[in-house]
Amino acid sequence: MMIDNDKLSSLDALVRGFDDPVHDAQACFRVLLDALARPGTAYSIDVALGDDAQRRWPAAAFAALLTLVDFSTPVWLQRRDESLAQAIRFHTGAPLADAPEAAAFAYIADAASLPAPDAFSLGTPEEPQGSATLLIRVDALEGGRPLTLSGPGIRSSVRAAPLGIADTFWHARAALATQAPCGVDCYLVCGRSVIGIPRTTRVELN
Incomplete structure (x- = not known):
């Protein structure tokens, strides 16, 4: 049987996913749940990923995409990235969304040009779970504009x-508080580290 050389080249160029898809996805899912349950606390996603993936994208972001998305959850990529798009389609079966409002998940490679939260699906009062989850790559989890987080899962604050998210995003997010339980859940990712900020968390700029 003849094998198309173009297909072989595509497979060779494909970025490897988890070493152990079932175990690694379960481990990553637990970390992501903990991150949303304890907003503002940094967690590390310590699952094995190929060196190529870690050179291209934050390991936490790629691992989260491999874990959370599937054929029923469209993904929007803020920046055109055919390698990431190909990896998402191959490893998860998820379709790529053409616009933020069509996405169940979004990967934001440039936090400085992050769209306003209401550019994404906020869900509805009847189906708040229909909202989008944002994976936002930041330059660092420290050293940026100080924020005070409070709400469920946080004792006091x-x-x-x-580092890297404009104040305008936080102001726009705060304006959505009146629409609860609608909103967006956010993961801030840097390398293997992740911080969860669910829609129920109040964020104040200091």
Whole structure:
């Protein structure tokens, strides 16, 4: 049987996913749940990924995409990235969304040009689970604008200072508070580290 050389080249160029898809996805899912349950607390996603993936994207972001998305959850990529698009389609079966509002998940490679949260699906009062989840790559989880986080999962308050997100995003997010339970859940990712900020968390700029 003849094998198309173009297909072989595509397979050779494909970025490898998890070493152990079932075990690694379960481990990653637990970390992601913990991150949303304890907003503002940094967690590490310590699953094995190929060196190529870690050179291209934050390991936490790629692992989260491999874990959370499937054929029923369209993914929007802020920046055109055919390698990532190909990896998502191959490893998860998820379709790529053409616009933010059509996405169940979004990967934001450039936090400085992050769209306003209402550019994404906020869900409805009847189906708040229909909202989008944002994976936002930041330059660092410290050293940025100081934030005070409070709400469910936080005793009193916690501080965070992600580097790279404009104040306008936080202001726009705060304006959505009146639409609860609608909103967007956010993961801030840097390398293997991740911080969860669910829609129920109140964020104040200091």
